[in-house]
Amino acid sequence: MDAVRRRRPDLDVRLSFLDLSAPRLPDVLAAVDAGYDRAVVVPLLLGHAFHARVDVPGAVAEAARRHPRLAITTSAVLGGDxxxxxxxxxxxxxxxxxxxxxxxxxxxxxxxxxxxxxxxxxxxxxxxxxxxxxxxxxxxxxxxxxxxxxxxxxxxxxxxxxxxxxxxxxxxxxxxxxxxxxxxxxxxxxxxxxAAPLADHPAVAAVVVDRWAAASGVVPAGRLVG
Structure with a gap:
């Protein structure tokens, strides 16, 4: 997340988790609802498996029901880039x-x-x-x-x-x-x-920002690459 923030210091970048760790995605979206009218969820996933097909959409749908004022968009997963x-x-x-x-x-x-x-x-x-x-x-x-x-x-x-x-x-x-x-x-x-996991490699941060941009309808001035 620090690498993403360095690329886009104008964005409010918040980390959340589906399970096992805190803060959980529903709690983060509830906090976002207190100050914003829209949010983009970027799943930090390398494949389009159960988390991407079931868990993330389910958590987002529940948050949307609880916070109808907040427009929530979910981007594509990171994998495939x-x-x-x-x-x-x-x-x-x-x-x-x-x-x-x-x-x-x-x-x-x-x-x-x-x-x-x-x-x-x-x-x-x-x-x-x-x-x-x-x-x-x-x-x-x-x-x-x-x-x-x-x-x-x-x-x-x-x-x-x-x-x-x-x-x-x-x-x-x-x-x-x-x-x-x-x-x-x-x-x-x-x-x-x-080898080490992908973690904060510059290319990972670049893909995160591009996924956010695509889901937000933002056209970057130039492709963000690591």
Whole structure:
């Protein structure tokens, strides 16, 4: 959020959560209603799965019923913008070194979803990167809901001939599941390296601002890039 504020200091940027942490989205929208007549909710999500299809619309609909004076618009999720892949590759290069290494195997590690298209999108990212860089192999892995696990993906890459393995989290923020994925990777291969989540990479902030602009009907003077 600090990175977004630096890009758009004219905006009132507030953070909220769907669950597990505070402040919750309904509470933040209630506070916004006290001073504004409209708000844009930008889901900080990398896929269009259950949170995007059910949880966010449900929370926004409930807030709209409670605060009819507040016009609430929800933007598209962050996923689908190629700048996020550039951010993930920057994080990967920071721990793995030059990416044009035919001995490298890469695990693109995501949280995982019961929504198959969301998982398929992660597999496609791994395929694109492998084709682009000519690695020994690349594959998707997931912490929940589906397989393979990170440990299984690391083991498969080593068995397939990768001399070194790196894990690229397709995850926005640090947390318990990314920590577990890192432990699993190192348990499978103590020499593996694990990149940081996307977090406050400039490209992420740029996509957030662009999602806000599109939902607000604002045409930026120039495309915001990291």
């Amino acid at each position: 190629t700048r996020l892949e550039d951010a993930a590759l920057d994080r990967l290069a920071a721990v793995a070194g030059p990416l044009d290494d035919p001995d490298l195997g890469v695990v693109v590690a995501a949280i995982g979803s019961s929504h198959a298209p969301a998982n398929a999108a992660v597999h496609r990212i791994a395929q694109r990167w492998a084709a682009r860089f000519g690695w020994a192999g690349a594959g998707a892995a997931f912490a929940t809901a589906t397989t393979p696990t990170v440990a299984d993906a690391v083991t498969a890459l080593r068995a397939g001939g990768a001399r070194r393995v790196a894990v690229a989290p397709w995850i926005l923020a640090p947390g318990l599941l990314p920590d577990r994925m890192a432990r699993d990777a190192l348990a499978a291969d103590p020499a593996a390296v694990v």
